[in-house]
Amino acid sequence: MINAVSALTGRAEAPDSAAPPSVGPDPLAIAMTVNGAARSLQVEPRMTLAEALRGPLGLTGTKIACNRGACSACTVWLDGVPICSCTVLAVEIGTRRVTTIEGLARGDALHPVQAAFIAHDALQCGFCTPGMVMSCAALVERQPDLTADDVRAAISGHYCRCGTYPHVVAATLAAARTRKE
Ligand code: FES
Ligand code: FES
Structure with missing residues (x-):
């Protein structure tokens, strides 16, 4: 973004040290804990958690219907709390634990x-x-x-x-x- 001084004087913009580092559009390597297991994957910064689960992680039990936070079809747990996984970016998950429908059963014993x-x-x-x-x-x-x-x-x-x-x-x-x- 052009800052005010630069716009008024034409001088080069000073770097904004407070701005977060920009990422993407290339895929990033991230890690997350899904159903108790540490997983590593590559995601584009725009990829939602729902897309990451169904795509790179192969956990297709989570469904995407509206893809805009309106239907709850994509519900998973984040640290034990139900959330719509189409409304969260995969790069935002960090150390929080993700649980999907595949992770509810204990071996052969269904929840x-x-x-x-x-x-x-x-x-x-x-x-x-x-x-x-x-x-x-x-x-x-x-x-x-x-x-x-x-x-x-x-x-x-x-x-x-x-x-x-x-x-x-x-x-x-x-x-x-x-x-x-
Ligand atoms: S797919 Fe509808 S809320 Fe996520
Ligand atoms: S939408 Fe068919 S069982 Fe709910």
Whole structure:
């Protein structure tokens, strides 16, 4: 950017020491922790976390639908908190822990929310399902005693074209009961 002195005098601009170093457009080497494992990858600075997960990291369980923070299909956990991964750049993740739908199960044992979604038939086309599961699992992890309204609030940002909401609520309440037992 041309500074005011330069514009008025035509003299060369002094370097702005406060400005962050510019990066890109070439890919950068970054590292992040995904599902408990340290991963190294190359990303363009404009690449979102969702794109990095699905592309270089090969974790296609995370879905991209609107790609603008409006549907929650791309929900993952960042340090245990659900976020829309299409709204965060991969280069911004740093040391924060990323958990995706692939990282919820413990070996062959599904997370109680995953198992309850199957038992309660809480999906149809399945496109919104990984994001729904991540939000519902985060809720069950942080709040053992749930009401249906708690679940509705947790999934309020999730769009499901197939209309699975009643089954999602029933599944999450059942998972919370399982978790308590
Ligand atoms: S794909 Fe990220 S919010 Fe819709
Ligand atoms: S199960 Fe099809 S969009 Fe939700």
